[in-house]
Amino acid sequence: MVESRRWGSLFSHLILILGVAIVVFPIYVAIIASTHPPGTFLRGVMPLLPGPNAIENYRTALTEGRSQAGAPPISLMLTNSLIMALAITIGKLSISILSAFAIVYFRFPFRIFFFWIIFLTLMLPVEVRIVPTFQVVADLGMLNSFAGLSIPLIASATATFLFRQFFMTIPEEMMEAARVDGAGPMKFFKDILLPLSVTNIAALFVIMFIYGWNQYLWPLLITTDPDYYTIVMGIQRMVTGGDSEPLWHLVMATVVLAALPPVLVILFMQRLFVKGLTETEK
């Protein structure tokens, strides 16, 4: 029994290690590649050990990028991405928490109807409605602007739905107690609902931030001015731009930099994130 158990545990560990290796390997290659001088890649062999050019490569990527080919430096694209991701996240959170508040706590005509309309949009991803959305944004003159980058992505059925479900678990007496205590609807929202939703907000913040940061198709469509390029689409521009061979060492440095903010967000908000997904303070 003991014998077979040890083999079993060895086997399962092997499988797990293999799985981790498969996931981690490309990231490892990207990090390694970002430390080599440009010439390494022309030989056609991927290096697996760190090269000498790390600091130089990252400095070039951040300050110049591929400026000869018309791509902006990475630092600008990182800033753009950050602005877009934050605008989407904060916009989504504030709009969805308010609409969930309205749907749960106010009895207005067609309440259920509106809820289902919001719910229906869950089934339509960005790609499906991208052509009409583009037309609207173009007609409003919002191409090449942060407003155009973020506003169309702000409406969120998922977050509204999650907040609604959370609000439904808060006993109705809480609202009644607040009414007797002299708190109007907005005061109740600010003093009671918001503090109770903190962990949910944190969890959604992480999810929404990564969603916003990873937007690719939409920024690609509506930005033609390099000043508004975001990092995720910028990578693609760097690979295809110009006539020469792609500068793989810079591309890889960019990839690593692009992956960094979501990782940091998760690291710093992990505690709240897990709490928000698993427990509620009631």
Next chain:
Amino acid sequence: MAGIKIENLCKIYPGGVQAVTDINLDIADGEFIVLVGPSGCGKSTLLRMVAGLETITSGTLKIGDKVVNDLEPADRDIAMVFQNYALYPHMTVYNNLAYGLKNRGFAKADIDTRVRQAAKMLEIEQFLDRKPRALSGGQRQRVAMGRALVREPAAFLLDEPLSNLDAKLRVQMRVEIKHLQRRLATTSLYVTHDQLEAMTLGDRLVVLNGGRIEQVGSPMDVYRRPETLFVASFIGSPAMNMASIDLLRDRGQVEALDRFGKGTGLLGMRPDDMHLMRPDAPHISLSGRLELFEPAGAESHLYLSVEGAAEPYVMRVNGQPGLQEGQSIDFYVPTGSLHPFDPTTGKRTD
């Protein structure tokens, strides 16, 4: 401090359900009124209408001299204690107590004095910095009471405040609520389905059934002289036995039953008005078979099946008389303590 005057109050829900019908009630300043009835009788709805949490379909509601029909709960000068306490989970006990005062724009120093005073009165001073989560059920109950106390409102409204507590704590809190109410002399409206709570707490009982008032009166008046069949069977434990008058006549009790007027169909007998010894006063005598003997400490309950009666009669005796299940027992009920009812109208006939 103020009385509450309820006139022709009705509540009809949008679906057409009539929850409360034509309630008239005059509550004096400082009075402790208990609304009691089975679940679904409209007692909570009535309380919530007084609180302003339910709209009033028709009728008038006055607190003090002011008609408050269309006022927000916060403007009615009432405080409410909820069944599940509804404490704000993210606030400390101190802030839970202070929240209502803050919203009303009280000065910081004033809030502090009031909160500490209420906390002292309820013996929750050492918990002021804790969150409700870290409190036991009884302590939460006190905080909920405290939230009402600090406001010094015209009236307290309590919606089954003790039903989430265990039996021992419930008795203890019941006594405390009674003391507190006596001391503060604040008009109070208390909802419960527990008739023992109702009997012990109230200055007056309001027995509700099907959205209507069945009877209003002091607990002992209601107990001694129930005006309707419903009140007779609802108040008192074990419940009152109902015997058909014809059945008793058939048992040869004709003379003793002469005093009851026409229309009397049912006679109620309290379990404690039935005796094993023949009393001196005019009485009826019956015999039955002892089905079940139920000792309950200081008293015992005897379940007696009498021939012709659908359900066994319950009788209460002191101590543990040496009786055997299955034996035949003679028992006596003074005619003066019989409660005559008309079964068609449900009203008392004497």
